[in-house]
Amino acid sequence: MRIAFNASILRAPRTGIGQYLVELVLALAMDSEFEAWLFNGWGWQNRLPAAALPGYSRWSALVKRGLPNAYALRRMVEQRRFSQKAARADLYHEPSLWPLEFDGPMVMTLHDLTHVHYPHTQPADRLAAIERYAARGVERAQRIMVDSRFIGDELCHHYGVPAERVVVAPLGCAARFHPRSPERLAGRLAALGLQPGRYLLCVGTLEPRKNLQLALRAHARLPAAMRERYPLVLIGMPGWRTEQLEGPMRRAMAGGQVRLLGYQDDDCLAELYAGAHLLLFPSLYEGFGLPVLEAMASGTPVILSRSSALPEVAGGAALYIDPQDDVGCAAAIGALIEDRAQWAALRDAGLVRAQDFSWARCARITAAVYREILGH
Known part of the structure; x- marks a missing residue:
């Protein structure tokens, strides 16, 4: 045919x-x-x-x-x-x-x-x-x-x-998304000024639908020492009304607490997923949410909003938040930083869940x- x-x-x-x-x-x-x-x-x-x-x-x-x-x-x-x-x-x-x-x-x-x-x-x-x-x-x-x-x-x-x-x-989910040891990640991440397991990741076009303002506000609510140790890394192309994010991003970036890496190729993105402590995905609307699946397959726990198609992808293998609640989002981030048992449980659940998709x-x-x- x-x-x-x-x-x-x-x-x-x-x-x-x-x-x-x-x-x-x-x-x-x-x-x-x-x-x-x-x-x-x-x-x-x-x-x-x-x-x-x-x-x-x-x-x-x-x-x-x-x-x-x-x-x-x-x-x-x-x-x-x-x-x-x-x-x-x-x-x-x-x-x-x-x-x-x-x-x-x-x-x-x-x-x-x-x-x-x-x-x-x-x-x-x-x-x-x-x-x-x-x-x-x-x-x-x-x-x-x-x-x-x-x-x-x-x-x-x-x-x-x-x-x-x-x-x-x-x-x-492509085969390149899989867990990797800190030793294998160290070179690529060092070139980006990052350390394995020591940053929080957001992936998506920089536009209001992705709800990145909530991510910035939630990250800003973390204790100063936690923000310093776990910077928020944003991956994605500029989109519609990116200027709405410029003020908050500029202020956070000035202190080194937010890193804007822009668009990254497939291989680099796979390593960034595997090296992140967690993926924060507070999007307001998704038809699927491929970054959620890619992060889970990479052994990275996910915090995401309970909206649109996202629960179909993550099932019970993620930590859900209200996409309008930056206080609750900050609490979820803090929990996955401080509670290693919960972090490990979500990591394992995500790896199992990702196997349902191919x-x-x-x-x-x-x-x-x-x-x-x-x-x-």
């Missing part, structure tokens, strides 16, 4: 959806029945790129401002190039919110409804395009894959999709959908 994928999501910097596509295609490749055709926005390739595709350059923004309907023109060119080969594919799988036109059977993956709950996170023209293409894709797709039951329920409620068209395929399982569910649609 020839499966066409819209792989333009693999442009740098690679996001969680890009990681989903990479891992899904790799897992599907274990089944010789499937041949992946990857459309990168300009042309086609049969293999995943070794690194993220080049991102849009600074000239893209200039062209967009200077050329009326620049987005629509780019979309038209992409559609034409896509259609040149896609017509020979047996099925088209769109991994995000931007499906291209395709005359044959189609599957779409909807990871979350951020554009519905947080429409102000997008420029008006981009939001209008997302709403138009997402709604069109949901209408056309024979099956819609979701990462969690929570998102499946939201999809049915918001778009009126019958439940039988929705398939839950939980995400997996990209092989995600691919099996997805492959079954392909076969059902194509009558195989």
